[in-house]
Amino acid sequence: MRLDNRIDERVNPQKEALIISIIYLVLGSMFTSLYDSRFFIAISTVLIYFIIYDRVKRIKKMNAVVYESLEELSEATKGLVETQEKLYMEKMLSDNIIKNSSLVIFTWDLDYKILSFNPYAERVTGYKEEEVIGKSWVDLFLHDDEKPKVEGLTRYLKSGKPLKNSIGDVWRTKDGRNIELIWTDSPIVDENNDVVKIISIGTDITDHKNLVKRLNKIAYYDGLTGLPNRSLLEKEAEKIIERARSKDEKLAFLYVDIDDFKQINDTLGYSAGDKLLIHIGQVLKSNEKNNYYLSKLGEDEYSIILTGVKDKEDVIERTERILNAIRQPWCTDNYEFNISASIGISLFPDNGDNFYDLMKYGNMAMFHVKQRGKNGYFFYQDELGERISYNTFIINHIRRAIEEEEFKLQYQPIINLITGELYGFESLLRWYNPERGYISPMEYIPLIEETGQIVDVTFHVLKMAIKQKKLWQDMGFKGFVLGVNISNKSLMKCGIDEELKMILREYDVDPKELVLEITETVFADNIDYCIDSLFGVRELGIRMALDDFGTGYSSLAQLKRLPINYIKIDKSFIKNLSRTTEDKIIVRTIINMAHNLGLYVIAEGIETKAQRDVLIELGCDYGQGFYFAEPLDPVDVEATYFVKVEKNA
Ligand code: C2E
Numbered sequence: 152m153r154l155d156n157r158i159d160e161r162v163n164p165q166k167e168a169l170i171i172s173i174i175y176l177v178l179g180s181m182f183t184s185l186y187d188s189r190f191f192i193a194i195s196t197v198l199i200y201f202i203i204y205d206r207v208k209r210i211k212k213m214n215a216v217v218y219e220s221l222e223e224l225s226e227a228t229k230g231l232v233e234t235q236e237k238l239y240m241e242k243m244l245s246d247n248i249i250k251n252s253s254l255v256i257f258t259w260d261l262d263y264k265i266l267s268f269n270p271y272a273e274r275v276t277g278y279k280e281e282e283v284i285g286k287s288w289v290d291l292f293l294h295d296d297e298k299p300k301v302e303g304l305t306r307y308l309k310s311g312k313p314l315k316n317s318i319g320d321v322w323r324t325k326d327g328r329n330i331e332l333i334w335t336d337s338p339i340v341d342e343n344n345d346v347v348k349i350i351s352i353g354t355d356i357t358d359h360k361n362l363v364k365r366l367n368k369i370a371y372y373d374g375l376t377g378l379p380n381r382s383l384l385e386k387e388a389e390k391i392i393e394r395a396r397s398k399d400e401k402l403a404f405l406y407v408d409i410d411d412f413k414q415i416n417d418t419l420g421y422s423a424g425d426k427l428l429i430h431i432g433q434v435l436k437s438n439e440k441n442n443y444y445l446s447k448l449g450e451d452e453y454s455i456i457l458t459g460v461k462d463k464e465d466v467i468e469r470t471e472r473i474l475n476a477i478r479q480p481w482c483t484d485n486y487e488f489n490i491s492a493s494i495g496i497s498l499f500p501d502n503g504d505n506f507y508d509l510m511k512y513g514n515m516a517m518f519h520v521k522q523r524g525k526n527g528y529f530f531y532q533d534e535l536g537e538r539i540s541y542n543t544f545i546i547n548h549i550r551r552a553i554e555e556e557e558f559k560l561q562y563q564p565i566i567n568l569i570t571g572e573l574y575g576f577e578s579l580l581r582w583y584n585p586e587r588g589y590i591s592p593m594e595y596i597p598l599i600e601e602t603g604q605i606v607d608v609t610f611h612v613l614k615m616a617i618k619q620k621k622l623w624q625d626m627g628f629k630g631f632v633l634g635v636n637i638s639n640k641s642l643m644k645c646g647i648d649e650e651l652k653m654i655l656r657e658y659d660v661d662p663k664e665l666v667l668e669i670t671e672t673v674f675a676d677n678i679d680y681c682i683d684s685l686f687g688v689r690e691l692g693i694r695m696a697l698d699d700f701g702t703g704y705s706s707l708a709q710l711k712r713l714p715i716n717y718i719k720i721d722k723s724f725i726k727n728l729s730r731t732t733e734d735k736i737i738v739r740t741i742i743n744m745a746h747n748l749g750l751y752v753i754a755e756g757i758e759t760k761a762q763r764d765v766l767i768e769l770g771c772d773y774g775q776g777f778y779f780a781e782p783l784d785p786v787d788v789e790a791t792y793f794v795k796v797e798k799n800a
């Protein structure tokens with residue numbers, strides 16, 4: 152508001168006083184002729200002038216002051232209106248924020264009674280504002296175990312200081328769910344600076360927490376078995392080692408690998424493989440409850456840390472318990488499987504003082520168990536390192552050995568013991584490596600069985616042997632059987648019969664002259680599954696021999712069910728045949744039993760005439776061994792036997 156100042160500017164005190172004084176003087180003089188009176192009038196005119204001048208001047212001054220005050224008042228009113236407008240806007244804004252916010256906002260008094268409750272709070276808790284007003288939020292939302300901490304919170308807030316990001320309360324909603332919130336609490340004070348109420352703003356972090364939990368699960372747990380994975384093991388193992396170190400305790404790291412897992416995966420499919428992994432996970436979990444940290448490493452590998460270890464005997468006892476639990480038969484898809492595992496053990500602090508070394512040594516020891524025929528345990532020893540590097544060399548060079556034709560076959564004659572004539576040959580694999588020289592099949596067959604490379608090698612051998620048979624056939628050298636050793640794993644490979652059919656057709660060789668030598672351990676392990684694939688092979692006309700008979704566990708009853716034509720008695724029984732009666736009884740029993748089942752018997756490892764004579768006496772059909780001939784190169788086979796066959800012809 153602007154005031155009109157013009158009147159004030161126009162008023163001149165001198166002029167006003169002069170006009171009034173002159174009027175007074177003129178009028179006064181007109182009504183008197185006395186000198187005394189006129190003198191008095193003159194004097195009083197001067198006085199009137201000064202009095203009026205002074206009065207007008209004062210009035211003008213007062214007017215200016217009033218005007219100034221009015222100006223100030225007008226400014227103040229203007230400010231007040233602006234503040235009011237601003238306050239109104241701010242209220243609108245905060246009301247809007249509180250109403251539409253995605254934050255839980257509520258106010259409460261010092262008795263925890265709820266004073267206001269925003270729509271978002273209604274949404275997440277399920278309560279309407281009118282249901283909660285006047286009620287204690289502590290009683291309404293908090294679980295009993297959360298309640299005690301509220302007192303401390305209020306004590307702090309009463310000091311007038313706000314509290315930011317106070318970590319999560321768990322609130323119980325109307326429908327009984329739990330939600331987690333993170334809070335900022337601000338006290339509100341009155342004119343005396345006393346806290347009268349508190350405004351609490353909460354962020355609902357339930358989804359975030361769940362996501363973190365889920366991510367945590369993915370990052371630290373195996374999806375299939377739910378067991379801790381390698382990353383979590385790493386973290387936990389360091390803590391376990393640290394604890395053991397401080398208490399001067401021993402630990403055992405067990406590296407557990409399921410035997411022939413790849414075989415189950417390849418033959419029964421991945422879903423059966425997954426079932427087995429879950430099954431083993433459960434078996435291991437329920438084995439020991441305390442002093443036991445179980446985790447899942449790679450595909451079919453688990454790790455167990457045994458704590459509270461007394462001595463080596465204690466580790467052996469606990470490991471054997473684990474192995475026995477795994478060995479219990481496992482059924483899937485109507486088949487029963489005998490599962491076994493290989494366990495490598497490293498000890499803290501004897502073998503290493505950190506997780507990585509202990510795992511590495513456990514793994515080496517496990518690998519050693521595999522090479523020694525699986526299904527057992529082994530404690531890490533320093534010499535293992537060398538052995539492992541040799542094995543690694545083998546595993547890394549197998550493929551190249553096939554491509555570079557480093558594999559050759561030798562053929563060992565099988566003789567008809569009655570007539571003394573040639574009955575056939577067994578093909579035996581020879582690997583001449585440019586760096587390492589001759590490497591025995593006993594060294595690499597168990598190894599590559601475990602890696603699965605055996606399947607490629609077996610088919611390579613089959614092709615080489617059948618190709619050789621064809622070459623001899625074309626030379627006119629025929630009418631004998633050819634034995635080829637087949638690993639258990641290759642036999643269980645799906646479609647082995649199809650592949651054999653193709654090779655036989657390609658080389659035009661009579662299937663009846665092919666004998667697959669299989670070892671009996673395969674039957675001891677997974678007899679039901681094997682029989683199916685063996686019958687498929689027999690359909691092709693191919694014959695089968697059960698190799699190394701007597702070293703495994705197959706029973707007579709099992710033998711009866713197998714589609715085999717020959718039994719090969721293991722050389723360990725032949726060795727002492729002429730000297731001890733015990734082995735003689737065993738061999739006689741085997742021969743009689745085989746004959747009763749309509750099977751022929753081949754004796755392996757005949758080194759002396761005496762052994763041969765006993766075998767003839769016991770009625771053995773065929774024999775093979777250094778006494779007759781060592782395994783020979785094809786040229787030597789031709790020089791010795793083709794000539795004989797030709798002569799006989
Ligand atoms: P096997 O099938 O029992 O083969 C017979 C083994 O006895 C051969 O050893 C042979 O050289 C040896 N031998 C033959 N006559 C005598 C003898 O009079 N006295 C003694 N002490 N030994 C004799 P080799 O060639 O070292 O083969 C060892 C094993 O390796 C074989 O045992 C067989 O299980 C496996 N193998 C050999 N070649 C192959 C193959 O091509 N594929 C597969 N899967 N395994 C093979």
Ligand code: MG
Pocket residue numbers: 577636668698
């Ligand atoms: Mg053999």
Ligand code: MG
Pocket residue numbers: 698699719721722755
């Ligand atoms: Mg044998």
